[in-house]
Amino acid sequence: MVSTPHLTLPELRGMAERGEIDTVIVAACDMQGRLQGKRVMPRFFLESVTSEAAEGCSYLLATDIECGTVPGYELTSWEKGYGDFIFAPDLSTLRLAPWQPGAAIILCDIELKGHKPADMSPRTMLKQQLNRLKAHGLTAWAATELEFIMFRNTYEDAWNKAYRGLTPANQYNNDYSILGTARVEPIIRRIRNAMETAGIQVENSKGECNLGQHEINFRYGPAVETCDKHVIYKEAAKEIAAQENAAITFMAKFNEREGNSCHTHLSLRNEAGDAVFLDADGHSPSKLFKQFMAGLLRHAPEIALFFAPNINSYKRFALGSFAPTALAWGMDNRTCAFRVLGHGKSIRVENRLPGGDVNPYLVLAAMIAAGLAGIEGDYAPVPLFTGNAYTADLPRVPNTLADAAKLFAESEFTHSVFGIDVVKHYTNMAKVELDAFNAAVTDWERFRSFERM
Template identity: 30%
Template sequence: MDKQRDFVLRTIEERGVKFVRLWFTDVVGTLKSVAIAPAEVEGAFTEGIGFDGSAIEGLSRTSESDLLAFPDPTTFQLLPWRGDIDPTARMFCDISTPDGAPAVADPRNVLKRTLEKAADRGFTFYTHPEIEFYLLKSAKFGPEGPEPVDNAGYFDNVPGGTAHDFRRRSVRMLEDLGISVEFSHHEVGPGQNEIDLRYADALATADNIMTFRTVIKEVAIEQGVYATFMPKPFSEHPGSGMHTHLSLFEGEKNAFYEPGAQYQLSKIGRQFVAGLLRHAQEISAVTNQFVNSYKRIWGGDEAPSFVSWGHNNRSALVRVPLYKPNKGQSARVEYRAIDSASNPYLAFALLLAAGLKGIEEGYELPAEAENNVWELSDAERRALGYDPLPTSLDAAIQYMEESELVADTLGEQVFNYVLANKRAEWRGYRAQVTKFELDRNLGIL
């Protein structure tokens, strides 16, 4: 760590860095930032930067408001959109109390705690997200709703189009930040795009997702458009998910791979999937944390609505994808419910905790869904044991309230804050009178 700190201090001096932004997130997943002068960085490493935690959503109680942000030198990167004008760098921070203990409500610490539990069992947790978002002409919209930048579709090549140039610029900027991109393409919806990050350990991936969102927003501003990670901005077009591939490694060995097993998925892999399925309803208020998230889940267009798993079955909640022949290290499972507006630190912590619970308790994997789950009748789904995911944020809250797994993983303070925050959102949503109600009822009642 000392070598990494020395590297940061030397780079700041050699590159003429004028500002260093210290980043962390609140419990909802909003990025927070404080800029410090280069002369303050060395002190920040050893003593932290103090701030009022009670002013940050869910981070501390008013009576315990003093917190310290300690920059993680391994996350140091120059911000490419700043260019050569006042060069600026960033580092993610770990949040501590004045006595040096990790802040229990720091989302990054929640994930680190869960990763440590996995490490105690010999596992390293890797994730690979496929992040979808919409490009709009503006954040403002009229009676017809938001206006996408194009009318292109899945994998369409639009020479000279906004999305093509946007993705090229974004990928270049992400690579400049040390974030490896695997694929980028136009998605199904008009103005909808997807950029897939290369797999990395879960903490690095969560940091990368927070950086990714910032990059996408910055490039959008630069190009005169607006980018949104809202799960379902259009009722008639697909929502934006963040399908995430998951794998556990034991040292250099992929713990999900077993030659000769069905789909080459090991017993550990099967138990991990069983854990994801059994606890999917309980973790939905975090993996799908907004009222709008459930418009995506129940809006069709390949969003998973029922708790099931399948091999290459895109209607299932958990998919066991094909992998390249003779490449057992690529064995993985894909969780398809999570959306790109989630707090990645909390979401990854709960996905890992659910999978580990399946391994610890020896959960049995239910029968595979071989048919299109959406095309089955309700009676057929019940007979096959395909329980529905929560149909609303209110239903997700009720599942979470009863979940010992979520409470233990998040810790009391984060657990209670998430519930309070989501209840407040649901109350506000439930109280409104919508255009749908007025159009449908005002003229006849």
């Protein structure tokens, strides 16, 4: 048996020879934050993938959410033949996938021919910003809090019902409720234990405000590792729910009640492992923290596309909803977009803008890039906000995806930190989403207009 959930190649070989593992999931994260890839046999993985990598169609970084081929991407197209790119396995991510019998999983970086990193790949984008941070002698630690709504319907049943009349797993607000969460504990417990077995340390689970809404929280860690665990957990949670004849959604705003958030925590440390957001007295915010926060606030509108990547994302930003509408920072203030909390090494920024539909690599890449701009540019401090940010005279979150995409596309800042090719790529992603929505006829239009217009 293996001693840890992380597998070495000899351990994988031994488990395969004993018949304990017969499948290796080889996956990479796409623009939408989903795992895409292949299931391969252990012998092929050990004899070929580990030394020669794997390949997959380049359209995986150039599709809409339905995996349809769409125009406007310079990376790949029908004219370029939709060739392959490289799935380069990161052996440090090889682990058991205990929610699937006999399975292991490994995450990959996406590379172009010649093993050149694909600049548009979310995991690569985060690594690039971490390299910039490293030049300042700093590292980033992070955690994500991913909410979802659970229904007592299968995914197939939900589809056939056109997502109407679904039965939420709880019929009332069960925020922090032990009784309410007990109703779904068999599934939540299974998810928690599967993640622990996969080496993804769970801190807790709790109920949330919307009907059937829950949250599972995980131990913080280095930024890339945190994102890797996030995308594995999101995939596993959906698979486990399906196996239990249930369905969960991470969409930012399922209905008019509370949306699904993905509060993202970020802290910086120096090479000695010390927290750098505090002064030497261990209590006062440091100059570096003030610069970082000033950069985050100044550039938040320009990078909102990475915090709210879909049309539906912007419906989550509502007054008094625990989703922010104002760009401010406050100490343990849940009305602000950026809540600062913790003490000592644990002092951190909680970004309350992202919803459950985000790509975690892009969120953290954007946060680090904006904070670094404040450090490198020695931005003037932005005063701490106290009170109710919902009603204060403060800069606001962009209202729509179209607004956010325009700010992102026209920003000198995004061009300087991500490069023109990446800006064009993700601007096109937003355009594809907007074009698809603008071409659709919605239920709202039919109910409003069928008889009365």
